[in-house]
Amino acid sequence: MKEIELKKIIENMTVEEKAFELLQLSPAFYGEDGSTETGPAMSLGIQPEDAYQSNSVLNYFGAERVLKLREDHYKNNKHKIPMMMMADIIHGYATIMPIPLAMGCSFDPELVKQCYHNTAVEASYGGVDLTFAPMVDLVRDARWGRVIESTGEDKFLNGEMAKAMVEGLQGDGVENEGTICACVKHFAAYGAVESGREYNYVDMSERFLREYYLPGYKAGLDAGAEMVMTSFNSIAGVPSTGNKWLLRDVLRGEWGFDGVTISDWGSAMSLCSHGVAEDRREAARLCMEAGLDIEMCTPGYIKWLKDLVESGDLDEKLIDEAVLRVLKLKNKLGLFENPMRFTNVEKEQKYFRCDEFLEDARRMVCASSVLLKNEDNILPLSEKSGKVALIGPYVDCERFVGTWAKVGMPCRNVTVREAFEGKGNYVFAKGSHRLGAENSLEAVMLKYEIDDSDREKLLKQAVKTAKKADTVVMFIGEHYDQSGEAHAHMEIKIPEVQAELLRRVYEVNQNVVVVLFNGRPLDLREISQKSKAILDVWMPGTSAANAIYDMLTGKEEPTGRLSMTFPYHVGQCPIYYNKIRTCHTYNPDPTSRFTSKYSDMPTMPLYSFGEGMGYTTFEYSDVTIEPTLKRGGKIKASVTIKNTGDRRGTEVIQMYIYDHFASVARPSRELKGFKKLTLDAGEERVVEFEIDEEMLKYWNIDMKFEADAGKFTVYIGHDSKTNNSAEFELV
Ligand code: BGC
Numbered sequence: 001m002k003e004i005e006l007k008k009i010i011e012n013m014t015v016e017e018k019a020f021e022l023l024q025l026s027p028a029f030y031g032e033d034g035s036t037e038t039g040p041a042m043s044l045g046i047q048p049e050d051a052y053q054s055n056s057v058l059n060y061f062g063a064e065r066v067l068k069l070r071e072d073h074y075k076n077n078k079h080k081i082p083m084m085m086m087a088d089i090i091h092g093y094a095t096i097m098p099i100p101l102a103m104g105c106s107f108d109p110e111l112v113k114q115c116y117h118n119t120a121v122e123a124s125y126g127g128v129d130l131t132f133a134p135m136v137d138l139v140r141d142a143r144w145g146r147v148i149e150s151t152g153e154d155k156f157l158n159g160e161m162a163k164a165m166v167e168g169l170q171g172d173g174v175e176n177e178g179t180i181c182a183c184v185k186h187f188a189a190y191g192a193v194e195s196g197r198e199y200n201y202v203d204m205s206e207r208f209l210r211e212y213y214l215p216g217y218k219a220g221l222d223a224g225a226e227m228v229m230t231s232f233n234s235i236a237g238v239p240s241t242g243n244k245w246l247l248r249d250v251l252r253g254e255w256g257f258d259g260v261t262i263s264d265w266g267s268a269m270s271l272c273s274h275g276v277a278e279d280r281r282e283a284a285r286l287c288m289e290a291g292l293d294i295e296m297c298t299p300g301y302i303k304w305l306k307d308l309v310e311s312g313d314l315d316e317k318l319i320d321e322a323v324l325r326v327l328k329l330k331n332k333l334g335l336f337e338n339p340m341r342f343t344n345v346e347k348e349q350k351y352f353r354c355d356e357f358l359e360d361a362r363r364m365v366c367a368s369s370v371l372l373k374n375e376d377n378i379l380p381l382s383e384k385s386g387k388v389a390l391i392g393p394y395v396d397c398e399r400f401v402g403t404w405a406k407v408g409m410p411c412r413n414v415t416v417r418e419a420f421e422g423k424g425n426y427v428f429a430k431g432s433h434r435l436g437a438e439n440s441l442e443a444v445m446l447k448y449e450i451d452d453s454d455r456e457k458l459l460k461q462a463v464k465t466a467k468k469a470d471t472v473v474m475f476i477g478e479h480y481d482q483s484g485e486a487h488a489h490m491e492i493k494i495p496e497v498q499a500e501l502l503r504r505v506y507e508v509n510q511n512v513v514v515v516l517f518n519g520r521p522l523d524l525r526e527i528s529q530k531s532k533a534i535l536d537v538w539m540p541g542t543s544a545a546n547a548i549y550d551m552l553t554g555k556e557e558p559t560g561r562l563s564m565t566f567p568y569h570v571g572q573c574p575i576y577y578n579k580i581r582t583c584h585t586y587n588p589d590p591t592s593r594f595t596s597k598y599s600d601m602p603t604m605p606l607y608s609f610g611e612g613m614g615y616t617t618f619e620y621s622d623v624t625i626e627p628t629l630k631r632g633g634k635i636k637a638s639v640t641i642k643n644t645g646d647r648r649g650t651e652v653i654q655m656y657i658y659d660h661f662a663s664v665a666r667p668s669r670e671l672k673g674f675k676k677l678t679l680d681a682g683e684e685r686v687v688e689f690e691i692d693e694e695m696l697k698y699w700n701i702d703m704k705f706e707a708d709a710g711k712f713t714v715y716i717g718h719d720s721k722t723n724n725s726a727e728f729e730l731v
Contacts, residue, residue: 483519
């Protein structure tokens with residue numbers, strides 16, 4: 001449809017109708033058969049048939065149901081505006097991949113792109129037009145439950161991942177089959193909520209916001225994401241959803257974004273709970289003036305826009321602009337020509353968890369799992385491992401998918417026991433439940449029934465099994481729902497009942513390997529003391545068990561590297577590798593007193609950003625670099641890397657840059673490039689990185705994004721701690 005025709009539709013709409021076109025409803029409004037449900041509609045104070053005038057619905061799945069709903073909606077919509085189906089699909093639709101935080105660890109944008117393409121295919125045939133992903137909030141505090149949804153603590157890595165995700169979802173354009181729209185969220189800086197406490201506020205300087213927190217969203221938009229979701233938090237006292245500076249000046253003005261904005265669930269009317277709007281009428285006005293297009297699940301616009309326009313408190317032009325943006329998106333999706341879009345029962349069945357997608361998800365588990373330690377090369381398991389006991393609550397578990405796995409969650413997955421049984425000298429024991437009585441407070445929220453009556457019995461069985469084995473592999477970790485929205489934690493440890501299991505097993509057998517399931521960095525001090533190897537598989541998704549079998553037995557190598565720092569203790573949070581230089585900069589010498597550190601614990605984390613190992617070893621040469629970079633020019637930095645082990649293996653070569661001197665305090669180093677490379681035993685390769693002026697820019701004392709002339713150090717090595725470096729100068 002031509003833009004002029006879209007404008008014609010708007011001309012014929014009343015303000016009330018326009019307001020409905022800016023409302024997203026929850027699935028509770030629609031029954032199984034696509035008819036509207038009276039209850040929820042009434043509770044919002046709207047008529048059931050009004051649901052057909054609304055813009056979109058979220059999280060309503062399944063081709064058959066969606067076809068019916070789309071049909072009914074279209075039939076009953078006064079202006080024949082098709083509806084949009086939106087959903088929370090952040091790491092797979094039916095084929096669930098490892099959580100986004102894990103995918104960040106893959107350092108493999110190509111594979112990420114492939115997995116998100118698969119997701120788009122599954123979801124689009126299932127009736128979805130748009131997903132609320134990628135979530136690109138920069139995360140530095142493991143107490144915040146939603147770190148699970150982000151790709152980590154580094155803006156460069158997040159940017160590369162955001163790009164890959166958007167490209168995977170949207171392909172060459174959302175008019176094409178097998179694509180869905182991407183929506184970058186939560187704009188902005190939701191990852192910086194104070195103390196990692198959910199729904200808390202953010203207060204930071206504009207410099208920090210621009211320097212560290214905004215680039216991830218920008219990268220997603222540069223890759224073509226069609227929508228932006230605002231965040232629950234305020235920034236310096238202004239709630240994002242009603243933040244004119246953020247939405248109009250930065251997003252639309254500076255960045256030129258002309259797509260659609262949507263609030264988070266209820267965040268438009270939450271301007272009242274923030275205390276910046278006296279009532280819902282005022283909240284609606286502030287949001288519309290700030291540039292918020294779609295209101296998710298609250299009735300502010302539908303109740304108040306008409307009144308605001310009629311009383312002269314709001315310019316109707318703003319509403320028209322918002323509706324036009326929304327109609328343009330629907331048009332781009334091809335909905336005016338085909339209101340069913342790609343919803344298709346047969347194709348949904350054909351692609352639903354098809355072999356090809358399961359295989360890509362299995363590859364992603366291997367690419368994103370991080371081997372944190374491997375003493376005595378206890379892994380991979382082999383003849384020398386003898387009898388192996390597989391112990392823990394995740395041995396027989398069918399669910400190791402992360403948060404928001406709506407369609408894939410109820411599907412049955414191969415269990416660890418099934419993946420191993422009959423393939424070697426393996427014995428099994430459950431050992432414990434995932435949660436114990438100590439978790440009763442949280443269990444209520446997780447809808448998890450705690451039954452501790454067999455605690456001792458399970459422990460004893462596990463100890464007996466461990467005693468008779470030569471090697472023990474423990475499958476332990478967080479409950480799959482312990483990380484995610486509304487799951488901020490003050491402790492970041494595995495549940496006590498499982499820690500107790502580890503202790504009891506360790507007493508009788510010290511050849512312990514831990515396979516860790518988690519949605520956030522954890523305090524691994526005890527686990528690290530009581531194990532020879534830790535393989536962090538995160539919440540690995542649908543294809544986990546087979547991938548874990550492959551990695552533990554050495555058929556595959558875990559090749560992930562940490563995308564988020566694992567603190568030594570929760571007291572270090574927030575913690576991240578690119579810390580800002582301070583007056584008494586940290587000095588690792590334990591006798592140095594007056595330096596920036598904690599006196600009662602190490603200042604370094606237990607596992608740093610970029611860390612992780614495989615089953616072979618690599619040697620790096622010194623860094624070679626051209627010593628002078630001219631403005632506007634390019635130079636090369638390189639290393640030769642050699643696989644010095646006796647098997648083929650993969651390394652993530654990481655490049656960091658340190659700015660010696662600037663007009664404001666800068667980080668001790670920042671990731672500026674990475675390459676994931678697989679080399680045969682004995683093979684060596686020269687790896688080159690290009691460096692240009694753009695990579696050296698920062699928000700300077702005058703709030704200009706520029707690079708200063710002067711000295712820089714380039715580090716190229718295995719992780720963020722590398723000292724393998726060389727200097728150059730920008731002239
Ligand atoms: C979350 C969003 C999500 C939305 C819709 C909110 O509670 O913060 O990330 O997209 O719900 O389900």
